[in-house]
Amino acid sequence: MITALSRETEFGLHLHLPDRARPARALSKTMPSQGAHIYFGGLTDIDGILVGHWTDSERPTGCTVVLIPGGAVAGVDVRGSAPGTRETDLLSPTCTVEAIQGIVFSGGSAFGLDAAGGVMRYLEERSCGHPTRSGVVPIVPAAVIYDLDIGEGKRRPDAEAGYQACLAARSSPVEEGSVGAGAGATIGKLLGRQRAMKGGVGSFGIQVGAFRIAALVVVNALGDVVDPDTGILLAGARGPDGRSLADSMKTLRDPDASWSIRPLENTTIAVVATNAVFGKAAMTKIAQMSHDGLARAIRPVHLPFDGDTIFAVSTGQVPGVDLGQAGALAAEAVAHAVVRAVLTAKGLPGYPARQDLL
Amino acid sequence: MITALSRETEFGLHLHLPDRARPARALSKTMPSQGAHIYFGGLTDIDGILVGHWTDSERPTGCTVVLIPGGAVAGVDVRGSAPGTRETDLLSPTCTVEAIQGIVFSGGSAFGLDAAGGVMRYLEERSCGHPTRSGVVPIVPAAVIYDLDIGEGKRRPDAEAGYQACLAARSSPVEEGSVGAGAGATIGKLLGRQRAMKGGVGSFGIQVGAFRIAALVVVNALGDVVDPDTGILLAGARGPDGRSLADSMKTLRDPDASWSIRPLENTTIAVVATNAVFGKAAMTKIAQMSHDGLARAIRPVHLPFDGDTIFAVSTGQVPGVDLGQAGALAAEAVAHAVVRAVLTAKGLPGYPARQDLL
Numbered sequence: 001m002i003t004a005l006s007r008e009t010e011f012g013l014h015l016h017l018p019d020r021a022r023p024a025r026a027l028s029k030t031m032p033s034q035g036a037h038i039y040f041g042g043l044t045d046i047d048g049i050l051v052g053h054w055t056d057s058e059r060p061t062g063c064t065v066v067l068i069p070g071g072a073v074a075g076v077d078v079r080g081s082a083p084g085t086r087e088t089d090l091l092s093p094t095c096t097v098e099a100i101q102g103i104v105f106s107g108g109s110a111f112g113l114d115a116a117g118g119v120m121r122y123l124e125e126r127s128c129g130h131p132t133r134s135g136v137v138p139i140v141p142a143a144v145i146y147d148l149d150i151g152e153g154k155r156r157p158d159a160e161a162g163y164q165a166c167l168a169a170r171s172s173p174v175e176e177g178s179v180g181a182g183a184g185a186t187i188g189k190l191l192g193r194q195r196a197m198k199g200g201v202g203s204f205g206i207q208v209g210a211f212r213i214a215a216l217v218v219v220n221a222l223g224d225v226v227d228p229d230t231g232i233l234l235a236g237a238r239g240p241d242g243r244s245l246a247d248s249m250k251t252l253r254d255p256d257a258s259w260s261i262r263p264l265e266n267t268t269i270a271v272v273a274t275n276a277v278f279g280k281a282a283m284t285k286i287a288q289m290s291h292d293g294l295a296r297a298i299r300p301v302h303l304p305f306d307g308d309t310i311f312a313v314s315t316g317q318v319p320g321v322d323l324g325q326a327g328a329l330a331a332e333a334v335a336h337a338v339v340r341a342v343l344t345a346k347g348l349p350g351y352p353a354r355q356d357l358l
Numbered sequence: 359m360i361t362a363l364s365r366e367t368e369f370g371l372h373l374h375l376p377d378r379a380r381p382a383r384a385l386s387k388t389m390p391s392q393g394a395h396i397y398f399g400g401l402t403d404i405d406g407i408l409v410g411h412w413t414d415s416e417r418p419t420g421c422t423v424v425l426i427p428g429g430a431v432a433g434v435d436v437r438g439s440a441p442g443t444r445e446t447d448l449l450s451p452t453c454t455v456e457a458i459q460g461i462v463f464s465g466g467s468a469f470g471l472d473a474a475g476g477v478m479r480y481l482e483e484r485s486c487g488h489p490t491r492s493g494v495v496p497i498v499p500a501a502v503i504y505d506l507d508i509g510e511g512k513r514r515p516d517a518e519a520g521y522q523a524c525l526a527a528r529s530s531p532v533e534e535g536s537v538g539a540g541a542g543a544t545i546g547k548l549l550g551r552q553r554a555m556k557g558g559v560g561s562f563g564i565q566v567g568a569f570r571i572a573a574l575v576v577v578n579a580l581g582d583v584v585d586p587d588t589g590i591l592l593a594g595a596r597g598p599d600g601r602s603l604a605d606s607m608k609t610l611r612d613p614d615a616s617w618s619i620r621p622l623e624n625t626t627i628a629v630v631a632t633n634a635v636f637g638k639a640a641m642t643k644i645a646q647m648s649h650d651g652l653a654r655a656i657r658p659v660h661l662p663f664d665g666d667t668i669f670a671v672s673t674g675q676v677p678g679v680d681l682g683q684a685g686a687l688a689a690e691a692v693a694h695a696v697v698r699a700v701l702t703a704k705g706l707p708g709y710p711a712r713q714d715l716l
């Protein structure tokens with residue numbers, strides 16, 4: 001039995017959970033400001049940020065690009081111990097490059113890092129990048145998830161996939177669920193793939209006055225997803241009946257249970273974007289604090305075989321925002337984006353989505 | 359109004375909350391194994407580990423020592439941005455020293471780091487330390503909390519305080535609450551000290567088969583403490599009536615609220631200990647994953663002015679434990695140790711403890 005999900009509600013995060021899976025703009029419309037904070041749709045509500053998906057039509061995989069043609073100050077924090085990344089070292093506060101023009105998330109494990117090449121080509125064609133004497137060099141950090149065992153065949157997102165995602169990039173609300181880099185994402189893998197569920201892409205944002213902060217997350221975790229407000233288990237490893245949730249933390253406490261944490265198959269990757277003015281070290285701190293959102297929504301997380309990585313980007317439009325506040329709300333946005341990812345995911349053969357179990 | 363705390367219970371973590379504040383040994387006795395996992399008292403249930411407090415009788419401050427006379431493999435992860443630490447660099451997996459003999463937590467902000475000198479003296483007198491041609495050098499990492507504004511006077515724990523804590527060290531259940539390094543600990547400081555509450559020391563452990571992992575935490579957070587299982591707010595910044603809880607995350611989302619995150623005044627420090635056999639890099643990973651327990655029990659946490667630091671030590675008695683399982687259960691032990699710290703804390707003038715509000 002999946003635990004019942006509706007609960008006492010107040011204006012704010014404490015919506016009936018099914019509301020959280022509504023399309024982003026509809027969610028936004030149901031929550032006018034009333035002079036207080038606003039929960040809004042997602043990453044593309046940060047001015048200057050576009051999101052595009054490319055989803056493979058032959059195998060459940062794909063890539064998702066975040067374009068910031070005007071450039072953004074960025075930081076990163078890698079907390080999983082099996083990451084697959086590109087162009088993360090230059091984000092260190094001690095490194096020189098100040099602005100990035102895009103981020104790409106991809107399926108295909110480390111092979112999918114090639115998608116960044118296509119994003120670079122798209123940006124170079126439009127003269128977006130780090131200026132050099134021989135033209136621009138677009139700075140496009142990337143991170144990948146493992147989905148090589150999902151569906152048939154060996155197709156993996158490549159440079160052309162990255163380019164196609166750029167062509168699809170829009171400032172309209174982020175398409176969520178089983179699309180782009182989340183097409184082949186799965187969760188709840190502690191009891192093996194036959195007990196797993198479908199993951200996906202989720203996005204969620206918070207506004208306080210003029211300050212906005214939003215997250216886009218690709219959830220391919222080993223762990224289960226819980227409601228960060230109530231601890232209620234939402235999705236994850238299923239029990240023997242295929243419909244109940246086994247509770248991975250309970251399994252790990254049971255000396256008689258058998259389970260396995262397998263190499264390379266798990267990763268949650270995210271980008272947090274804000275319109276607040278922050279430098280590179282501050283964005284690194286926001287990326288760091290954002291991982292608390294994963295901790296609150298995914299149990300367990302940050303495992304030796306997860307590659308959990310969060311980027312944080314600032315478009316630098318709103319000065320005077322407190323760094324601690326930004327980091328705390330970044331974590332909240334990440335946690336709720338994780339929830340949206342599993343509530344909007346669509347099932348695949350052998351990998352039911354949460355909505356298939358209700 | 360403090361939210362009611364009792365809830366549906368099953369054997370395991372989901373006890374009625376007041377039970378969680380019982381003395382450790384009593385808690386242990388109420389939860390026999392029944393062939394499954396056991397929740398046990400705390401850090402001293404790991405064989406080879408002693409804990410001692412020194413509590414100042416003149417000002418609410420003190421220090422807490424964890425002695426491992428036989429030595430332990432150790433790692434550390436600093437996630438707050440305003441740490442006060444000593445002997446953490448040598449815990450890097452690339453550094454040479456393989457074993458530490460003690461850890462000390464202290465009040466007194468960076469001044470309190472002197473307590474480690476007394477712990478070193480105690481250990482040197484007993485020939486416990488890293489062997490050199492001129493005798494042993496005890497390796498005693500340390501971390502501190504800020505409590506300089508609590509009570510009257512300028513007393514801070516010094517080397518003699520560290521030595522006295524060693525003399526008090528026992529393998530009996532850890533004394534929790536407003537003792538040792540937690541004597542002057544406070545929480546819920548977003549709305550200023552006049553709205554804060556008392557923090558303290560908590561300890562909690564989990565056993566799965568022969569494998570044990572336990573945490574000792576000194577909770578001096580800026581944030582609120584929530585039940586990691588249910589999200590229920592347990593303690594933290596108080597409302598204008600002095601008895602309700604304001605909810606710091608809600609405050610941070612309110613554009614009309616005034617609040618401040620102040621430098622150096624917040625820090626949660628912890629040590630996780632296990633009897634499992636792991637090397638230095640693995641213990642660093644466990645320290646890293648343990649921070650997820652802080653994320654789940656404290657909101658917000660890991661702030662720019664927190665010094666949140668977790669050490670992880672292994673006494674190396676039980677081989678074959680999965681690193682991911684150990685890290686996941688370490689996080690759980692840390693989260694529940696945080697809860698115990700606020701449930702066992704005793705109030706000070708101006709700083710009520712949770713039990714004072716019930």
